[in-house]
Amino acid sequence: xKKNEKLYEGKAKxxxxxxxxxxxxxxxxxxxxxxxxxxxxxISGKGVANxxxxxxLFSLLENxxxxxxxxxxxxxxxxxxxxxxxxxxxxxVRNVAAGSLCKRYGVPEGQVFSEPIVxxxxxxxxxxxxxxxxxxxxxxxxxxxxxxxxxxxxxxxxNQILKEYxxxxxxxxxxxxxxxxxxxxxxxxxxEISPDTCRFWxxxxxxxxxxxxxxxxxxxxxxxxxxxxxxxxxxxxxxx
Ligand code: UDP
Numbered sequence: 001x002k003k004n005e006k007l008y009e010g011k012a013k014x015x016x017x018x019x020x021x022x023x024x025x026x027x028x029x030x031x032x033x034x035x036x037x038x039x040x041x042x043i044s045g046k047g048v049a050n051x052x053x054x055x056x057l058f059s060l061l062e063n064x065x066x067x068x069x070x071x072x073x074x075x076x077x078x079x080x081x082x083x084x085x086x087x088x089x090x091x092x093v094r095n096v097a098a099g100s101l102c103k104r105y106g107v108p109e110g111q112v113f114s115e116p117i118v119x120x121x122x123x124x125x126x127x128x129x130x131x132x133x134x135x136x137x138x139x140x141x142x143x144x145x146x147x148x149x150x151x152x153x154x155x156x157x158x159n160q161i162l163k164e165y166x167x168x169x170x171x172x173x174x175x176x177x178x179x180x181x182x183x184x185x186x187x188x189x190x191x192e193i194s195p196d197t198c199r200f201w202x203x204x205x206x207x208x209x210x211x212x213x214x215x216x217x218x219x220x221x222x223x224x225x226x227x228x229x230x231x232x233x234x235x236x237x238x239x240x
Pocket of ligand 1: 100175196197
């Protein structure tokens with residue numbers, strides 16, 4: 001598939017057009033940002049790890065009946081995806097307390113919830129991705145009530161699939177962020193699912209294997225991303 005012009009460059013990815021107007025290429029960069037873009041860095045090998053991890057997880061989800069934008073892996077740091085119109089609402093699903101939730105509500109890190117918490121944020125860097133409720137989303141015409149309930153139900157179904165999968169390879173899925181897009185009359189899971197967008201803790205030790213290693217200068221950042229990738233590839237047969 002031929003890579004044409006750059007359509008969009010974000011903090012961690014570049015999107016290129018192709019000869020097919022329905023398809024685009026996502027290129028995963030090594031650039032890393034945190035804390036609303038204030039902390040910046042490079043993690044060598046992150047682009048490859050995130051692309052391969054995302055390819056693996058999108059395939060796993062497709063095999064479990066979730067409609068995604070994913071078509072196929074093109075190279076170590078590129079995937080071919082359907083060209084969607086991103087709905088500017090980020091869905092965060094939390095199984096265990098961590099990150100901004102702890103700061104906001106004083107809940108201790110590591111508290112396990114009996115059922116997941118779903119949160120919505122406005123995908124808008126200029127306004128620092130503020131939290132939103134259903135009324136904001138519907139009244140601002142970001143999504144209609146039907147779309148919103150589909151997106152939330154899909155996020156919970158994805159959580160079930162991923163939580164079980166990661167548990168089977170010795171990882172606790174603490175929380176993660178999803179983005180959805182419109183494609184013809186369908187809503188597809190889009191963007192990426194990687195250690196940049198999820199929190200992964202090693203079962204038994206709670207060792208962090210995600211972007212928190214970069215956020216909080218915990219060291220061995222690249223190693224954590226590679227460890228997650230290796231763990232997933234080693235257990236590939238489980239996704240079939
Ligand atoms: N997250 C993300 N992009 C964002 C905000 C959050 O991918 O712009 C992910 C983050 O990596 C974590 C989950 O969503 O897995 C919940 O993040 P949280 O609200 O705790 O915010 P953070 O601590 O990242 O500021």
